[in-house]
Amino acid sequence: MNLFRRMMNIWQGLGRPSRHFSLATLTIGGFVAGIIFWGGFNTVLEATNTEAFCISCHEMRNNAFEELRTTVHYSNRSGVRATCPDCHVPHNWTDKIARKMQASKEVWGKVFGTINTRKKFEAMRLTLAQNEWARLKANDSLECRNCHNYEYMDITAQSARAANSHQRLLGTGEKTCIDCHKGIAHHLPDMTGVEGWN
């Protein structure tokens, strides 16, 4: 009961004007503290949004990252490289925070070793891939389009096969990137029963 009364006192105190600190101290101090808090928050957020952070766990380094290394998104003639967050974390702030909250499930997986061996990873591969396919399907392959914008494509510079497919299927909105471009960065799971892979 005593504790409750003390807490009520603090709560009521918050509603009263300050007795010891000037208005300037409170406003400027609050402003500075806000900058420090926000800066710190974003710095940590950005630190978790790097390839180095992703592959600091062996689960990603030995599986997903190792598979990426041979693909065109990692090694190519022009030296442009897509890192993990470029494709797997939305760039828009609110979407990014939502994805980061979802990632707490991945921390759980790390702690309890859900995919801590190659065998476990292979067993989970279809589930993990389906998560990403569903996400990219739902946002119309937004992470692909951050770099590959259909409006900016020079169709004439593409091969006849690509130009035809892009105009016929992507341009009309009938399909989205991930519908055809599955497994471009990582090995595929068993594709039996997956649409378009019969």
Add this chain to the structure above:
Amino acid sequence: MCSQNYSRLRMISHGLAAGLFALAIMMTSSLSFAEDNIATLRTFDLTQQPTPPDMPKPSFTELREVRNYPEQPPVIPHKIRGYRIDLNSNKCMSCHSRKAVGLSQAPMVSVTHFMNRVGQVLSDVTAQRYFCHQCHVPQLSVSPLVENMFIDADDLSSGQ
């Protein structure tokens, strides 16, 4: 009895070793004699490490290529980088399978590929034909390393 047998075996093996050694000397001498006459693709000495030629660029016409004989597996006229064929997936079949050609407009895999080794027709491509690259390959613009004596059957019959 046992040791007698063993010593005989040793004698035989010694004799065999000596014989093989003599044979080896004879062969190397004959090899050095015939060195100039052996057809080889190696144009440098074994002890040298020459600079390999530049990697040739694949040539993709994106059009169907003429086959040199009716049974020739059609060559792949398009890029196939990263197209994996493994236990989990077959990227080629995501366009060339019976059901995929409607969307992809790619040529369907030949009906002969649906037949197993005893000629029984299956509903899907037989496991023997699963690995496309065993027969179907992209082309490189390079000059052949050895002369090709192949003559098209039509040219042969028309006497050209």
